[in-house]
Amino acid sequence: MGLLRKIFIPFVGLVLAFCFYSAREDFKPEMLKGKRVIVTGASTGIGEQMAYHLARMGAHVLITARTEAKLQKVITRCLELGAASAQYVSGSMEDEAFAEHVVKEAELVLGGLDMLILNHVGNSYFNYFDGDVGHVQKLLKINFLSYVAMTVSALPRLKDSGGSIVVVSSMAGKVGFPFTAPYSATKFALDGFFSSLRQELIIQKVDVSITLCILGFVDTESAMKAASDVVLMSPAPKEECALEIIKGGALRQREIYYKYAATKIPLLIRDWAPELLDYLIRRSYNVENLKKN
Ligand SMILES: NC(=O)C1=CN([C@@H]2O[C@H](COP(=O)(O)OP(=O)(O)OC[C@H]3O[C@@H](n4cnc5c(N)ncnc54)[C@H](OP(=O)(O)O)[C@@H]3O)[C@@H](O)[C@H]2O)C=CC1
Ligand SMILES: CC(C)CCC[C@@H](C)[C@H]1CC[C@H]2[C@@H]3C(=O)C=C4C[C@@H](O)CC[C@]4(C)[C@H]3CC[C@]12C
Known part of the structure; x- marks a missing residue:
């Protein structure tokens, strides 16, 4: 019995883990060649x-955001690439x-849709919650309800193509970080909605995948401006992050x-020692540098 527990069970575990991971398909850039993709917040x-x-992978891209001049520049570069x-x-x-x-336009100009990448976020503040309920409501519209609306419009086309929905979320959509209360609420909402919807699609044997992306600190201009003085962690590169998504x-x-370890390990701690994780997060902030306004 001792031998069984010490050697056999761990061995079977290792074999199963190996089979599970090695059965996973590898990524090839050709997978995206000719695919019709919407990317929101792509300016x-x-x-x-x-x-x-x-x-670079040869996809048909339809991008969206508010600022037309920036979108035009991104389009020019996409065609060059x-x-x-x-x-x-x-x-x-x-x-x-x-x-x-936006989804109707994709149907019109691309003749269908293979991948919907929901990525945009409205501007928010990185500071103590200021009590502005209107701002929370506005952010829920931009960061959450529009994701739901686009999904509803896109689902028929994604069912036709056996396509995918990609939802860009954050560590702040899995754990409470200070100074992100309205933003965090919108990201937690995405997890609830899309994790539930994924279950329903599986039950109904609908061949549309949902990928929720849990990102840590990434070096985009807006994130650096808002949080780099306060968050003591080094940010990950946006180019690599984009590819992983x-x-x-x-x-x-x-x-x-x-990044995998920097997000997975804190989430393992979360369920077993939530107070420890809360403490470690507070320790990784330099509150002195918070903007006074
Ligand atoms: N950077 C980070 O550290 C982290 C980022 N993430 C997530 O990654 C994603 C991308 O973040 P990041 O690249 O840093 O963000 P950016 O601020 O660089 O980009 C936000 C995009 O959303 C667009 N946008 C803003 N407001 C609106 C609006 N009202 N309607 C339509 N589009 C709008 C912006 O363009 P425009 O202003 O022209 O409309 C821009 O294209 C987000 O979902 C974010 O939550 C998650 C964790 C960490
Ligand atoms: C537990 C740790 C190991 C991981 C720490 C990661 C922390 C530092 C990461 C995880 C999520 C990150 C926030 C985020 O999602 C998006 C934005 C919006 C942007 O406009 C301003 C910056 C902000 C608030 C990021 C700030 C840094 C956060 C809290």
């Missing part, structure tokens, strides 16, 4: 980098009708963690 940051990766086609639609995701309009979507993974 800057991680979204912009995803558009460039997709262009080898996109099968590159187009944009500009407008605000605060407006539900706009979210639906696309890989996760193409491989139809349930969730991706970027």
